[in-house]
Amino acid sequence: QQQVKQSPQSLIVQKGGISIINCAYENTAFDYFPWYQQFPGKGPALLIAIRPDVSEKKEGRFTISFNKSAKQFSLHIMDSQPGDSATYFCAASISGGYQKVTFGTGTKLQVIP
Amino acid sequence: DTAVSQTPKYLVTQMGNDKSIKCEQNLGHDTMYWYKQDSKKFLKIMFSYNNKELIINETVPNRFSPKSPDKAHLNLHINSLELGDSAVYFCASSLPGATEAFFGQGTRLTVV
Numbered sequence: 001q002q003q004v005k006q007s008p009q010s011l012i013v014q015k016g017g018i019s020i021i022n023c024a025y026e027n028t029a030f031d032y033f034p035w036y037q038q039f040p041g042k043g044p045a046l047l048i049a050i051r052p053d054v055s056e057k058k059e060g061r062f063t064i065s066f067n068k069s070a071k072q073f074s075l076h077i078m079d080s081q082p083g084d085s086a087t088y089f090c091a092a093s094i095s096g097g098y099q100k101v102t103f104g105t106g107t108k109l110q111v112i113p
Numbered sequence: 114d115t116a117v118s119q120t121p122k123y124l125v126t127q128m129g130n131d132k133s134i135k136c137e138q139n140l141g142h143d144t145m146y147w148y149k150q151d152s153k154k155f156l157k158i159m160f161s162y163n164n165k166e167l168i169i170n171e172t173v174p175n176r177f178s179p180k181s182p183d184k185a186h187l188n189l190h191i192n193s194l195e196l197g198d199s200a201v202y203f204c205a206s207s208l209p210g211a212t213e214a215f216f217g218q219g220t221r222l223t224v225v
Binding site for chain 1: 117146153154155156157158161169171203205212213214215216217218219
């Protein structure tokens with residue numbers, strides 16, 4: 001059962017544009033929603049994360065928007081750069097204890113000059 | 114001073130062989146994981162250990178056997194390798210109950 005659905009599967013954006021990746025979850029017990037960035041040949045690395053008590057979190061050019069009632073969250077990359085080209089994974093988990101992280105299916109982002 | 118290191122980075126082997134992947138973390142974390150990433154980039158947890166104790170075992174064939182000699186190491190042994198085992202295997206670690214996982218660089222396993 002896929003508990004975190006992610007779209008689109010791939011995304012091509014021009015340099016300077018806005019990249020938007022969307023995720024939806026089913027389990028209302030999830031209380032931590034990270035985004036991971038993965039470059040080819042590397043492991044995923046935490047990019048930014050949000051908890052459901054806030055609707056938005058911004059770190060530099062990266063913003064997470066969170067809609068608790070709709071059980072959706074999204075990553076916005078402003079002023080996208082070629083160096084942002086990577087695969088992005090949304091994820092969800094229940095903090096505390098030893099809960100596993102459930103990952104979305106990934107979005108391959110290509111930023112073209 | 115790599116935080117989570119895996120060896121080998123690449124592994125090519127024939128069907129039916131037995132192989133191991135080693136993982137070490139120097140972050141002082143108590144919790145370690147093995148994830149499998151398939152050809153479509155889908156990441157799925159296989160195992161989780163906390164302080165050498167198995168916490169999560171996600172319906173993985175029993176040909177896969179994790180071993181944690183101490184809390185800084187989590188190795189993965191695979192018996193009787195099959196073509197479908199070809200994937201990238203990632204080791205990761207975190208603090209117990211914490212939310213950020215630190216991943217190794219991955220081991221690309223190819224079974225021929």
